[in-house]
Amino acid sequence: MPESTKISAVKNVSALDAIEVGPRPQYPIESVDNALRILLLLGDRSELRLTEVADYLGVASSTAHRLLAMLHYRGFVRQDSRSKAYVPGTTLTGVAFSILQKFDVRQTLRPFLEQLNDETGETVHVATLDGTTVRFIDAIESPKAVRVASRLGRSMPANCTSTGKAMLAFLPEERLHQLYPADELPVLTENSISSRTALERELAGIRRRGYATSSEESEEGVSSVSVAFPADRSALRLSFNTAMPVSRVRRTEIKRIAEMMIATVERAAALLH
Template identity: 60%
Template sequence: MKKKSSATEPAAGPAGPSRVPQYPIESVDNALKVLLLLGERSELRLTDVSEYLGVASSTAHRVLAMLQYRGFVRQNERTKLYGPGTALTGVAFAILQRFDFRTTLRPFLERLHTEFGETVHLGMLDGSMVRFIDAIESPRVVRVTSRLGMSLPASSTSMGKALLAQMTPAERLSLYPNGELEGLTEHSVRLRSELEAQIETVRRRGYAINRQESELEVATVAVAFPPRVAPARLAVNVAAPINRMSVAKQRMIGATVRAVVDEAAELLPAAPTD
């Protein structure tokens, strides 16, 4: 068991505990501690940061204000809670792009693409959004176009719902504190209670579906990688025009993608545990 960091003990780096620098800069250390804390929690209150750092609220506010100025945190105007900013998620995505897990998973995407002749995506959870990080587009004339590089609300995508199903109710509550969800079409889930009901179905059958929730006339089936694998919360989907995605086809794709994801997960490193 790794020891949790505290306000009085500097957090260890990713390679483990290291020697304290000869001339430590407390303000820099505090800012880095806040970023590490964001790795454990999706949102932070000012009092959380103050207690974690062991400093006055005014000092914690100055640290957060500087991180917000540089885009590493953002503040929800309604709740006043702080979450990861675009600079932080951008840096994380840039680092992930250098990892070879996409190269490792590419043959599995190609296998699904060949088997079904439809568009296949690899995505990762980024807060309440799904970022599409790899894709192979269907060769058919009528097809779902690649969404590579796009970010869409997790609640309106099959990959997002598959990934949300792996989270605890408390974690999902932190993403959707007011019970209302952002939607993309008239078919999108709009209430957290409705999402929770869908998530129970996802857990029961082992895959998630999206029928016209992110785009009209488009249906997708997705399976999430086990949360124990690194380097991120990942999922794969198969996307097709809705007239080629019958309920029977949906079940068949779901079973196939589950088997492929289980096989591919064996090649990914295990995520660190506390």
């Protein structure tokens, strides 16, 4: 590890150790404090190694292992089968998602969603990325008789949706490979992207264009366009999505909607910074 990286890591750890929101308890429980410090560290890093945790806590590797094992048991962390590193577990991401849902991100973005719905006349969504899953957290349906139904509250494989692809496109390659260690991917239709190799080619195109598209990849008869929010604007990875029946899709219309959504995301993201 370069010296500058080491110094940065030390500063980050020091900043984490300085976090004391409430009064110090009269009878602190060291094991509980250490488990919470691991979660704080995990919030600052994409993954944790056993030795890194032991060094951070100043404990033996066996002690660090027992703490991680308990967090693993409760689903707050999981261990990558290939790298053996510890990453956020489903319980931790679920708790974070539940808390963030109660914040005002949906309220903040609602006027922009309404504007997109008015301008496109199609069903629009706000979605977030949770590992390899897309969760739709807000939606407004098209007023047209033939329309795409709202996906509010639904979860879908990220590689099968334009929404997921838009957010995956801006993950570091290392993180993408952690999420998809094998080349084979889950599919929802015969048009879904079924391999990591094909997904990476698709993501490269999305980065160039600035938006993602899908044609019957998540559901027959449905096409969509999605634009992701800059990763530094919110604790959540977010994306706007416009979904329409395949029968109404034209290439020029897709481009027009995409340009409209990019401009809308830029305005909305400014409020989340």
